[in-house]
Amino acid sequence: MQDVHMYIQVGVLAIVAMIGISFTFALPKPRHQLKAKSASYARWFLVASWLVVFCQAIAHIGYPQIGLPGVYAAAILGAYMQLMSVLKRYGTEVSQSKKFAAALHIVGVMVVTSVLVATKAPAWIAHSLALSSVAFPVWQALRCVKQHFSTESIGGHLLFGVLSLVIALVLFGVPAYLTIAPADSHYHLAATSAFMLVIMLIFMLAFAVNILQSLLLKLRSQVHTDPLTGAKNRHFFYEIAPKLSAHAKRKHETLSLVACDIDYFKSINDEHGHVIGDIALKRFCEIIQSQLRQEDTLIRMGGEEFLILSPQYDGDKAAQMAERLRKTISESVISARGVDISLTASFGVMQMPPGADLFTTVKSADQALFDAKANGRNKVIMV
Numbered sequence: 001m002q003d004v005h006m007y008i009q010v011g012v013l014a015i016v017a018m019i020g021i022s023f024t025f026a027l028p029k030p031r032h033q034l035k036a037k038s039a040s041y042a043r044w045f046l047v048a049s050w051l052v053v054f055c056q057a058i059a060h061i062g063y064p065q066i067g068l069p070g071v072y073a074a075a076i077l078g079a080y081m082q083l084m085s086v087l088k089r090y091g092t093e094v095s096q097s098k099k100f101a102a103a104l105h106i107v108g109v110m111v112v113t114s115v116l117v118a119t120k121a122p123a124w125i126a127h128s129l130a131l132s133s134v135a136f137p138v139w140q141a142l143r144c145v146k147q148h149f150s151t152e153s154i155g156g157h158l159l160f161g162v163l164s165l166v167i168a169l170v171l172f173g174v175p176a177y178l179t180i181a182p183a184d185s186h187y188h189l190a191a192t193s194a195f196m197l198v199i200m201l202i203f204m205l206a207f208a209v210n211i212l213q214s215l216l217l218k219l220r221s222q223v224h225t226d227p228l229t230g231a232k233n234r235h236f237f238y239e240i241a242p243k244l245s246a247h248a249k250r251k252h253e254t255l256s257l258v259a260c261d262i263d264y265f266k267s268i269n270d271e272h273g274h275v276i277g278d279i280a281l282k283r284f285c286e287i288i289q290s291q292l293r294q295e296d297t298l299i300r301m302g303g304e305e306f307l308i309l310s311p312q313y314d315g316d317k318a319a320q321m322a323e324r325l326r327k328t329i330s331e332s333v334i335s336a337r338g339v340d341i342s343l344t345a346s347f348g349v350m351q352m353p354p355g356a357d358l359f360t361t362v363k364s365a366d367q368a369l370f371d372a373k374a375n376g377r378n379k380v381i382m383v
């Protein structure tokens with residue numbers, strides 16, 4: 001009967017590992033070469049986790065001198081695979097000497113534990129050696145995740161939580177179990193299976209969430225960015241505007257808007273063609289970006305029409321900034337495929353009135369821009 005339980009446990013863990021491996025193939029593959037390797041190490045982690053249970057079963061059927069060193073070696077191998085998966089996830093290169101040191105670590109523990117089992121040394125010596133050996137790579141993985149925490153990375157926090165849980169289980173949970181559990185090896189196999197099942201499931205979950213979340217962040221950034229100029233786009237404005245209005249109202253913060261439009265851009269296209277027009281647009285944005293503060297945001301609202309969000313600037317300061325931009329643009333010569341182009345731009349400036357929202361402020365800034373155009377272009381007009 002006990003053998004049936006054993007086969008069921010080894011079989012169930014094999015199925016979970018296979019499902020996990022298929023799952024990693026279904027996840028989107030990152031384009032970054034190093035990051036793409038993360039999934040293969042996650043697969044090896046699942047295989048090593050299953051090997052832990054398999055070797056425990058070998059010990060259980062009467063071959064502890066092979067089974068137990070196998071359990072320890074597979075557990076350390078699993079921990080290193082987890083570390084490699086995390087390192088690759090964040091695009092970290094691992095040197096050959098480090099890989100060699102890890103292999104030496106695994107083989108060393110296997111040899112020492114084989115001797116300890118063969119000489120019938122007290123079990124706690126082999127356990128302590130194996131558990132601290134497993135904890136080391138997991139702790140390294142934890143440090144790597146922590147280094148890459150970003151404010152929006154829920155996936156990173158989840159991975160950090162999972163690795164912390166693994167360390168806690170390895171350093172406290174397993175020793176506590178070994179202290180109180182009866183020596184009967186049947187319990188050890190059941191406990192090992194349950195432990196490895198939990199670790200495999202939570203690691204797979206954290207791995208998937210981490211990959212999907214970074215993909216989502218990348219997609220969001222792409223949706224909000226104009227591919228030609230690299231400036232933010234109208235989608236970004238519609239998303240940020242209500243938040244920014246509410247924030248400015250709540251905190252009574254000053255915020256100014258500068259609407260900007262290139263003068264007679266149609267004639268550039270007509271004269272030199274759209275490709276040169278595109279290069280001119282791109283270069284125009286680079287010149288503007290180089291003059292802005294880090295807290296300012298350049299948004300391409302469409303065509304050759306832009307908006308600059310300037311937090312903490314009142315109307316006067318924003319108008320001074322717009323004047324600097326106007327001057328720099330009019331003095332720059334843009335070279336595109338052997339053609340030298342001179343541009344000018346018109347600007348409308350408006351400070352957001354207290355309690356107002358961004359959409360109405362944009363309308364007023366646009367009206368000021370319209371006046372600048374009507375008054376001869378290459379001008380800054382403040383409302």
Ligand SMILES: Nc1nc2c(ncn2[C@@H]2O[C@H](COP(=O)(O)OP(=O)(O)OP(=O)(O)O)[C@@H](O)[C@H]2O)c(=O)[nH]1
Binds near residue numbers: 274281
């Ligand atoms: N090359 C290129 N041209 C664009 C792009 N988006 C809009 N345009 C062109 O920008 C021009 C805008 O023309 P108008 O709206 O008449 O404005 P304008 O010629 O700049 O004149 P004013 O704004 O009145 O000074 C059109 O010819 C559009 O085809 C783009 O992404 N690339």
